[in-house]
Amino acid sequence: MSGAEAREAVFPTRQVLGQMKSKLKGAQTGHDLLKRKSEALTKRFREITRRIDEAKRKMGRVMQIAAFSLAEVTYAVGSGALTYQIQESAKSAKFRVRTKQENVSGVMLPAFEAFQTEGGSDFQLTGLGKGGQQVARCRETYARAVETLVELASLQTAFVILDEVIKVVNRRVNAIEHVIIPRTENTIKYINSELDELDREEFYRLKKVSGKKERDAAAAEVEREAKKSNAQGDFESQMEDEESKDLLADEGEEDVIF
Amino acid sequence: MAQPTAYKDRQFLAVIGDEDSVTGLLLAGVGHVTSPPDAQKNFLVVDQKTETSAIEQAFDLYTSQRKDIAILLINQHIAERIRHRVDAYTQAFPSLLEIPSKDHPYDPEKDSVLKRVRRLAGE
Numbered sequence: 001m002s003g004a005e006a007r008e009a010v011f012p013t014r015q016v017l018g019q020m021k022s023k024l025k026g027a028q029t030g031h032d033l034l035k036r037k038s039e040a041l042t043k044r045f046r047e048i049t050r051r052i053d054e055a056k057r058k059m060g061r062v063m064q065i066a067a068f069s070l071a072e073v074t075y076a077v078g079s080g081a082l083t084y085q086i087q088e089s090a091k092s093a094k095f096r097v098r099t100k101q102e103n104v105s106g107v108m109l110p111a112f113e114a115f116q117t118e119g120g121s122d123f124q125l126t127g128l129g130k131g132g133q134q135v136a137r138c139r140e141t142y143a144r145a146v147e148t149l150v151e152l153a154s155l156q157t158a159f160v161i162l163d164e165v166i167k168v169v170n171r172r173v174n175a176i177e178h179v180i181i182p183r184t185e186n187t188i189k190y191i192n193s194e195l196d197e198l199d200r201e202e203f204y205r206l207k208k209v210s211g212k213k214e215r216d217a218a219a220a221e222v223e224r225e226a227k228k229s230n231a232q233g234d235f236e237s238q239m240e241d242e243e244s245k246d247l248l249a250d251e252g253e254e255d256v257i258f
Numbered sequence: 259m260a261q262p263t264a265y266k267d268r269q270f271l272a273v274i275g276d277e278d279s280v281t282g283l284l285l286a287g288v289g290h291v292t293s294p295p296d297a298q299k300n301f302l303v304v305d306q307k308t309e310t311s312a313i314e315q316a317f318d319l320y321t322s323q324r325k326d327i328a329i330l331l332i333n334q335h336i337a338e339r340i341r342h343r344v345d346a347y348t349q350a351f352p353s354l355l356e357i358p359s360k361d362h363p364y365d366p367e368k369d370s371v372l373k374r375v376r377r378l379a380g381e
Contacts, residue, residue: 049375056372059357060364067360070282083281087303090289096269097328110350112328116287135285142286146271149355153329156371157353163374164350 007186012194020191024184031176038169040105045162048155055152059145066145069138076134093117095143097150107165112154114147268328268351272320273301274313275333278360283331300327304336313340320352327352334369335362345370 010016074082097112271288273280280303283289292298302316317340320330334356337344347354347370354371358364367373 052372052375056364056369063358063364066282067278070278070285071360074278083277086281086284087289087301090284090299090301091291093270093290093300094287095271097271098269099328112353138282139285139287142282146283146286146288149331149357150271150329153353153355156355157350159371159375160348160350160353 006183007190008183010187010191012191014195017188017191017195020184020188024181024188027176027180027184031173031181034169034173034176037105038166038173041107041162041166041169044104045159045166048159048162052152052155052159055148055155059148059152062145062148066138066141069134069141073134073138095146104162107162109158109161110154111158112150114150116143267326270300270327271329271331272324272327272352273331274304274316274320274336275301275331275357276336276359276361277303277305279331279333279357298324300324304333310339314343317343321347321349321354330354331357333357333359333362334364335359337370338368341370 008020010020094117095114096117097114099110099112102109102111270290271283273283273288275283280301284301288300290300298319300320302313304313313336317330317332320327328351330352332344332354337356344354344356356369356371
């Protein structure tokens with residue numbers, strides 16, 4: 001289906017014309033609504049992209065600070081033992097995320113929210129010998145960094161989802177604008193032209209019929225006229241004949257015997 | 259479209275990073291090891307000797323196979339090593355985050371998401 005002449009395969013009747021008109025109206029309403037949705041989403045999308053840009057920069061700074069505090073720890077505790085100890089003692093995540101949803105123009109955007117589970121850390125004994133304070137501070141710093149990261153991740157997820165949804169909505173808007181509406185309009189035009197054609201045909205037929213009738217009537221008139229004038233003569237002569245006859249006289253009629 | 263079931267159970271963060279980044283993040287408490295029969299860590303330490311295939315494998319594990327990971331953190335210089343995979347990754351869950359490391363300062367130009375952001379913002 002392409003080009004200006006594309007139309008739906010329908011039989012041109014008034015009923016279908018009505019259907020097509022309501023379809024066109026529905027398509028236009030839908031187009032308006034979708035356009036508005038797309039605009040609302042795009043607005044949101046722009047805001048999110050701006051915030052992602054900011055958050056990424058912030059993350060760069062935060063991670064730098066965190067890395068520095070880790071360097072402090074390594075200096076205090078001594079590097080080899082610490083990393084090994086931490087990697088081996090990690091058992092259950094204390095820092096987790098939960099997702100909640102936010103509704104933007106009918107699109108569910110998930111947002112991550114960081115939370116810390118109850119109970120002690122896996123690293124209670126880390127830095128027991130020396131550098132315990134640094135370890136605690138480092139943990140704090142990293143916890144804050146991770147919160148920033150979680151925030152950024154939820155922005156990014158919203159970005160990915162919105163991107164996809166906006167694409168879908170725009171595709172629909174364009175489909176309605178460039179395919180469905182022109183096609184329906186073409187169909188309506190086609191039905192109208194066909195109906196007009198039928199009307200003209202009907203009119204012509206009626207004219208033909210009435211012309212024929214007129215001709216017939218005229219011919220009949222002429223014939224009757226001729227007959228009449230003929231009959232006039234006949235009639236008069238007949239009248240004369242008949243008048244001579246006695247109406248009551250029985251013309252050889254047999255007597256009725258009861 | 260993201261279905262609620264797609265992210266309901268996702269509650270962990272996963273890390274692919276160098277030793278320092280992983281240590282710091284573990285210290286914050288993101289580390290998780292699944293229960294014994296098939297103990298899986300949610301972090302991978304990458305150094306110079308780690309094979310690229312191992313990184314890719316971990317990337318696959320965290321992005322497609324495990325359903326409990328909400329956010330995957332990956333050091334930017336490691337993301338560079340599997341850049342084609344990172345760029346091709348467009349899923350919403352888990353969300354992929356490139357983070358700077360101590361030795362490699364953050365470069366916004368290389369971030370695959372930020373690249374998309376820039377492109378869409380029309381800059």
